[in-house]
């Protein structure tokens with residue numbers, strides 16, 4: 499399910515190369531002020547492209563980097579990988595890339611509201627820009643249609659999660675009055691909101707009672723952030739026997755499952771379905787099933803290899819990528835993940 503909307507908006511042609519650093523540099527950024535840079539890897543060659551991610555510790559982003567590096571190795575460009583966990587680091591990453599003479603970057607920004615500033619900085623420095631995963635927002639909070647983007651089809655993927663949860667509820671014979679839906683939300687991020695709303699809507703459309711939907715808002719988009727949010731919810735809703743769980747990604751659902759385990763809720767009474775399919779493998783490999791039942795496996799190769807390759811073509815051949823590309827996913831469980839991931843070239 500890929501949709502392309504093409505529109506041509508020329509970027510500034512002004513290339514400001516302040517300093518050209520040859521070859522690769524391997525540098526770990528310390529503290530919060532300096533972004534983590536792993537760079538210039540691969541076969542190298544003249545063209546340098548940046549790949550900035552908001553959380554270099556999350557397996558999803560490590561996979562994006564791995565696939566982007568494959569594109570760099572195969573196509574002979576240098577890839578500069580930068581981890582930027584806050585807005586200052588993201589802005590500094592663009593300065594860093596410009597100073598290294600990079601020609602373009604792919605970015606999953608830690609703060610989508612920074613969109614206009616990041617776009618202005620990229621334009622000033624003659625850097626072509628492609629956002630991945632999290633779409634930039636303009637000053638009115640609307641997606642920035644003038645920045646090329648590759649993202650998941652978030653509402654549909656959320657709906658697939660909701661439909662699978664509804665099916666599991668039926669298979670397990672869980673009664674609505676004894677069941678709660680724990681929705682780990684992160685509403686400040688649009689793709690997250692679309693995913694959790696999609697899951698909730700699909701369950702409600704399948705007959706799940708609206709008053710059994712309980713939101714647990716994450717303050718931070720990671721396992722501890724979800725654990726803390728769900729712990730509060732569990733204190734408030736002690737009467738729920740069976741929990742269905744959804745969230746923006748695997749980490750959100752993993753945090754919820756860990757919080758439930760801590761309260762002695764048994765795996766058989768939990769059915770969590772994540773999104774990413776990359777951050778849940780340790781969970782599937784555990785000897786005994788946990789409450790983390792399934793995940794929607796996204797396409798890290800498309801988000802890493804294809805985005806880097808698109809950028810390379812754009813800067814070397816002037817071939818503009820589609821303005822927007824949506825990718826989809828496949829449901830995996832501990833029974834099916836090995837086969838499906840092998841088929842997808844991920845294992």
Ligand code: FCA
Pocket residue numbers: 556558606631632650689719746747748773774796
């Ligand atoms: C967001 C999430 C990631 C991943 C990506 C496709 O950036 O934070 O975990 O799901 O979208």
